[in-house]
Amino acid sequence: MSELTTRAGALDAADELAGVRKQFVLDEVVYLDGNSLGALPANVPGHVEDVVRRQWGELRIRSWDESGWWTAPERIGDRIAPLVGAAPGQIVVGDSTSVNVFKALVAAVRMADSAGAAGSAGVAGSAGSGRDEILVDATTFPTDGYIAESAARMTGRTLRPVTPAEVPGALSDRTAVVLLNHVDYRTGRLHDLPSLTAAVHAAGAVAVWDLCHSAGALPVGLDEHGVDLAVGCTYKYLNGGPGSPAYLYVRRELQDRFDSPLPGWNSHAEPFGMRPAFEPAAGALRGRVGTPDILSMLALEAALEVWDGVRIEAVRAKSLALTDFFLECVAAYVPEGRVESVTPVAHSERGSQVALRCDDAGDVMKRLIERGVVGDFRHPDVLRFGFTPLYVGFxxxxxxxxxxxxxLR
Amino acid sequence: MSELTTRAGALDAADELAGVRKQFVLDEVVYLDGNSLGALPANVPGHVEDVVRRQWGELRIRSWDESGWWTAPERIGDRIAPLVGAAPGQIVVGDSTSVNVFKALVAAVRMADSAGAAGSAGVAGSAGSGRDEILVDATTFPTDGYIAESAARMTGRTLRPVTPAEVPGALSDRTAVVLLNHVDYRTGRLHDLPSLTAAVHAAGAVAVWDLCHSAGALPVGLDEHGVDLAVGCTYKYLNGGPGSPAYLYVRRELQDRFDSPLPGWNSHAEPFGMRPAFEPAAGALRGRVGTPDILSMLALEAALEVWDGVRIEAVRAKSLALTDFFLECVAAYVPEGRVESVTPVAHSERGSQVALRCDDAGDVMKRLIERGVVGDFRHPDVLRFGFTPLYVGFxxxxxxxxxxxxxLR
Structure with a gap:
């Protein structure tokens, strides 16, 4: 038994999260793609069966009230809230991440535009017309950039793609909104949310963060750091299942000014009043749109039960230990020069994944999967391995x- | 046994769709709310269990390819297509009805705006700037009006609510787009889709139809009647389950000009190329946005199997027979003057529901439900009964x- 194998055993034995693994359906595969699709929590199938057979099949329409379907978006939002450092009443679940990016960006432009924007709310906006730019993270997952382009077009703003490092230099009194990704989906680089948010606010702009690759893997601190709006998916580190609904965070102080471009009947102050004129609901409910997809949403709700009693700080500590150990093992096992890590060495700059550049990455990943190690390949030359601390061990x-x-040998 | 009961027995015995009822999970309740949430098809629970336990739980990320998750939106769209009279390749499933109304309206305004709009495609548009109005069905389900207001605001158009009957008189060379509901959700009135669509086209505008209350209950004939864009939900007569994803139809001739306000990565020509610049996919795929909600979507796919071998003309014939018979039974059983039908008598103007005005409708519906007859109450005074020909009998x-x-006695 090699020294690294012995070390792995000791690290697993000392892991305070080791017990959580039993709550997932796993097999002999080493699953390092939970940053793309989280594994199945063991309680989900039974819960989904109840939703389908009893709630839908037997109670039918009555379940909108009796099974709590109608209030699921805000109830599940409150369940996600502590994982991203948010007090209750600021998150609703529903729609895809792309649709939520659109809501957030358009609403943010309107906030930046509205006269008398309150500095105390972190948005010391000038009157609207001067703020004609949206800055978007040029390294973000592409959909954010596409949607930002549409939001800019539809609000008459100019879209300016910049890297997160370039943001402080690009901010000006022309900046309305900045959309940033917390963790780079390709390299695994963690961006400095507190200081970037502060810089955006100092320029009088609105900060929107995409948490797809950080929520559930590390502390986010939305409230603490004064983030204005945030979106994220729930099928990666939150294990909600394929295409499970995304979420939208609207900071409490800004909710009265959240003016949605998608004011569906679920965001009406009185949805069953069936009134011809739109009047927005109070609070985070303004982020709702149409009828929520109950099956996917309630699967997510069940999946979130694995977080009961789990401290996100413990998750972060284990995540860093896992990625450190992986880099060490790669150095020991992989022939020199065959791969190069593009993931930052500094803990403060690392998410919960390791990306290795490798010339024949596509082919290598195929062979890894054949041998029971599942990561993914990102065009053109990246092997991507995600480390989900709830169920990956040393x-x-x-x-x-x-x-x-x-x-590789 | 009364004469009506005898007649009911004879009608049930002669019903060519009677056998389909066995494919649903039903009980002793008379469920007349399938126009709000369709009953559970019996094959759905087993299919959903396979999606959760095997496709997600065992295959995990591999299912995007191996279980056909990635292509589900267009595959299921093609399964819905014959039910609404559409050839394949024109419908994608995903997002809520509200979100699809937004996509359709904004894209329609852009079509109306684009120079040289082809008369042969049914959209003989003038150059853009003159067409500054969106007409919206003032009697439609409220969410369509709210979203139309947002689409008008974001495209710089004026929104003008009119009843469907007023549409022909309201059309002019200022009309860019007309959004109509095929069946009034409150009264059950069926609007004349062929003639209204022809009138919209004669005015050079784009016709968008909401099929929520008609798809699965009667023939729609999207292709035949030259409808430009259409949306609909799948949880009413299509029995897809609570909040199952909606769909978007884009007429083939218009697909190249479909310019989506929600250009998510799923509508990119090369979604896994992860390119910074957006380039739209060909065809109906342009209507996709973000990652589809697979659990809800594949439940819908299973639910659509009940349509195998069912002719929509037979569904329509039975629907009219059911609503005729209900009106006849109401006349026989209900004390004179206690209720008044607001549903049209003429078959050509009736959807698949009957709405009865009744002073104490809210209280009456509660008592009906207690006694095993489930319809719904629509503010302020309507008892609404939906007749789903696949599982409701005489x-x-x-x-x-x-x-x-x-x-009521």
Whole structure:
């Protein structure tokens, strides 16, 4: 038994989260793609069966009240809230991440535009017309950029793609809104949310963050750091299932000014009044749109039960230990020069994944998957491995690196 | 046994769709709310269990390819297509009805605006700037009006609510787009889609139809009647389950000009190219946005299997027979003057529901539900009964009217 294998055993034995793994359906595969689709929590199938057979099949229409379907978007939002450092009443679940990016950006432009924007709310906006730019993270997952382009077009703003590092220099009194991704989906680089948010606010602009690759993997601190609006998916580290609904965070102080471009009947102050004129609901409910997709949403609700009693700080500590250990094992097992990590070494700059540049990455990932190590390939040359602390252990990490070494030899 | 009960028995015995009822999970309740939430098809629970336990739980990320998740929106769109009279390749499933109304309206305004709009495609548009009005059905389900208001605001158009009957007189060379509901959700009135669409086209405008209350209940004929864009939900007569994803139809000839306000990565020509610049996919795929909600979507796919071998013309014939018979039973069982039907008598103007005005409708519906007859109440004074020909029989109809009579006596 190698020294690394022994170490892995010791690390697993000391892991305070080791017990959580039992709450997932896992097999002999080393699953390092939970940053793309989280594994199935063991309680989900039974819960979904109840939703389908009893709530839909037997109670039918009555379930909108009796099974709590109608209030699911805000109830599940409140369940996600502590994982991203938000007090209750600021998150609603529903729609895809792309649709939520659109809501957030258009609403943010309107906030930046509205006269008398309150500095105390972190948005010391000038009167509207001067703020004609939206800055967007040029390294973000592409959909954010596409949607930002549409939001800019439809609000008459100019879209300016910049890297997160360039944001402080690009901010000016022309900046209306800045959309940033907390963790780079390709490299795994963690951006400095507190200081970037502060810089955006100092320029009088609105800060919108995409948390797809950070929520559930590390502390986000939305309230603490004064983030204005945030969106995220729930099928990665939150294990909500394929295409489970995304969420939208609207900081409490800004909710009265949240003017949605998608004012569906679910965001009306009196949805069953069936009134011809729109009047927005109070609070985060303004982020709702149409009828929520109950099956996907309630699967997510069940999936979130695995977080009961889990401290996000413990998740972060284990995540860093896992990625540290993986890099160490890769150095030990993989022939020199065959891969190069593009993930930052500094903990403060690292999310919960490791991305390795490799010339024949597409082919290498195929062979890894054949041998029971599942990561993913990102065009053109990146092997991407996600480490989900709730169910990945250190022995998995050592095995993945060993198999990678064998494949590359 | 009364004469009506005898008639009901004979009608049920002669019903060519009677056998379809076995494919649903039903109980002793008379369920006349399938126009709000369709009953559970019996094959759905097993299918959803497979999606959760095997596709997600065992195959995990591989299911995007191996279980056909990625192509589900267009595959299921093609399954809906024959039910609304559309050839394949024109419908994608995903997002809520509200979100699809937004996509359709904004894209329609852009079509109306684009120079050289082709008369042959049914959209003989003038150059853009003159067409500054969106007409919206003032009697439509409120969310369509709210979203139309937002679409008008964001495209710089004026929104003008008119009743469907007023549409021909309201059309002019200022009209860019007309959004109409095929069946009035409150009264059950069926609007004349062929002639209204022709009138909209004659004025050079784009016709957008909401099919929520008609798809699955009667023939729609989207292709035949030259409808430009259409949206609809799938949880009413299509029995897709609570909040199951909606769909968007884009007429083939217009697809190249469909310029979406929600250009998410799923509508990119090369979604996994992760390119910074957006380039729209060909065809109906342009209507996709973000990652589809797979659980809800695949439940819908299973639910659509009940349509195998069912002719929509037979559904329509039975629907009219059911509503005729219900009105006849109501006349026989309900004390004179206690209710008044607001649903048109003429078959050509009737959807698949009957709406009865009743002073104490809210209280009456509560008592009906307590006695096993489920319809719904629409503010302020409407008892609404939906007739889903796939699983409602004539004996159900007679019983519902009899119980209504008892409650009102």
């Amino acid at each position: 022995a998995d990490v050592a095995r993945a690196a060993r198999v990678l070494g064998e494949v | 004996a159900d109809v007679a019983r519902a009217a009899r119980v209504l009579g008892e409650v």
